[in-house]
Amino acid sequence: MLITGASSGIGRELARQLARRARTLVLVARREERLEALRDELLERNPTLGVLVERCDLAHPDDVDSLLDSLSRHLVRVDVLVNNAGLGDYSLYEQESWSHIHQMLQVNVTAPLLLTHRLLRHMVERKRGGILNISSGGARTFVPGLAVYAATKHFLDGFTESLRLELLGTGVVVTQVAPGPVDTEFSEVAGTRERVGGPPAWLRISAAQCAREAIDGFDRAAPLVYPGLAYRWMMHFSSLLPRGVLRAAGLPAAKQLRYGTSLLEPAHPDRGQHVLLAGGPE
Numbered sequence: 001m002l003i004t005g006a007s008s009g010i011g012r013e014l015a016r017q018l019a020r021r022a023r024t025l026v027l028v029a030r031r032e033e034r035l036e037a038l039r040d041e042l043l044e045r046n047p048t049l050g051v052l053v054e055r056c057d058l059a060h061p062d063d064v065d066s067l068l069d070s071l072s073r074h075l076v077r078v079d080v081l082v083n084n085a086g087l088g089d090y091s092l093y094e095q096e097s098w099s100h101i102h103q104m105l106q107v108n109v110t111a112p113l114l115l116t117h118r119l120l121r122h123m124v125e126r127k128r129g130g131i132l133n134i135s136s137g138g139a140r141t142f143v144p145g146l147a148v149y150a151a152t153k154h155f156l157d158g159f160t161e162s163l164r165l166e167l168l169g170t171g172v173v174v175t176q177v178a179p180g181p182v183d184t185e186f187s188e189v190a191g192t193r194e195r196v197g198g199p200p201a202w203l204r205i206s207a208a209q210c211a212r213e214a215i216d217g218f219d220r221a222a223p224l225v226y227p228g229l230a231y232r233w234m235m236h237f238s239s240l241l242p243r244g245v246l247r248a249a250g251l252p253a254a255k256q257l258r259y260g261t262s263l264l265e266p267a268h269p270d271r272g273q274h275v276l277l278a279g280g281p282e
C-alpha cells in the first residue's frame with residue numbers, strides 16, 4: 001500500500017490504521033524525519049510490517065518518477081494507492097502567486113493522476129487492489145477564497161467517479177473520500193483558520209475518525225464517503241439543492257473576502273454580489 005501525505009493529518013492516521021493489515025506500507029511526503037518517526041512507531045506495534053520511507057516532493061513529476069524507480073528497485077508492487085496529499089491556500093485568485101497555484105495543481109491533480117496512471121495497469125492485470133482518493137467537500141460546492149483548491153477537488157471528483165465506471169468488473173476498487181473539516185494541519189497551511197463563512201465547529205471530526213470511515217468505505221467499495229455523521233447528512237441534503245442555492249450560500253464569505261463587509265451591511269459596491277447572483281440554476 002502506498003500513502004501520499006503520510007507525514008501529517010489524515011494520511012498519518014490512514015497509515016496507522018492500515019498498518020494492522022498491510023504487508024508493506026510505502027510512506028510518501030517531503031518531511032522525511034516525520035515519516036521516519038512514523039515508521040518507527042508502526043514497526044514497534046507491527047513488527048512483521050515492511051515500511052518504506054520515500055521522501056518525495058509531489059509538486060515535481062521528476063520526484064514522482066524517482067519514487068516509482070525506487071519502488072521497482074525495492075521490488076514493491078503497490079496494490080492499494082492512497083492519493084491523500086493535498087494543500088489549499090486561502091486568497092483572492094488574482095492575488096495568488098502563480099508558483100503557488102502551480103504547486104496546488106501539481107500536488108492535488110497531477111501527482112494523483114500520474115501515480116494512478118503508473119500503478120493502475122498492474123492492478124487491472126492482477127484483478128485486485130484499489131485507488132483511494134481523498135478529495136474534499138469543496139469538490140461538491142463553490143468556495144470563494146479557495147477557488148483553485150476547490151477546482152482541483154472538483155477535478156478529482158470527476159476523475160474518480162469516471163475511473164470507477166471504467167473499472168467496473170475488473171476487481172479494482174475506486175473510492176473517493178470527501179471530508180469536511182478535519183482537525184489536521186490543513187487549515188494552518190491553507191490559512192483558513194480565520195475564514196469567514198466556513199463550516200461550523202460541530203461538523204469537525206478527528207483525523208482518526210476520518211481515516212477509519214475512509215477505510216471502512218473502501219472496504220465496502222463505496223463510491224463516495226462523507227466522513228462524520230452530521231457532515232454526511234449535510235452533504236446528502238446539499239446535493240439535492242439547485243446550483244443557484246449553492247452559489248448564494250457562498251456569498252457571505254465572498255463578500256467578506258473581497259469587500260471586508262458582511263452580507264447584512266449595505267452593499268458597497270454591490271457589483272460583486274450582483275455578478276455572483278446573476279444567472280439561474282443550470
Ligand SMILES: NC(=O)c1ccc[n+]([C@@H]2O[C@H](COP(=O)([O-])OP(=O)(O)OC[C@H]3O[C@@H](n4cnc5c(N)ncnc54)[C@H](OP(=O)(O)O)[C@@H]3O)[C@@H](O)[C@H]2O)c1
Binds near residue numbers: 032086136189
Ligand atoms: N483537514 C481538512 O479539513 C480537510 C478537508 C477536506 C479535504 N482534506 C484533504 O485531505 C487531504 C489530507 O490533508 P490533511 O487535512 O491531512 O492536511 P495536512 O495535515 O496538512 O497534511 C497534508 C499532507 O500532504 C503532504 N504534502 C503537501 N504538499 C506536498 C508535496 N509537495 N509533496 C508531498 N507531499 C505533500 C504533507 O506532507 P509534507 O508537508 O511533509 O510534504 C502532508 O503529509 C488533502 O488532500 C486535503 O485536501 C482535508
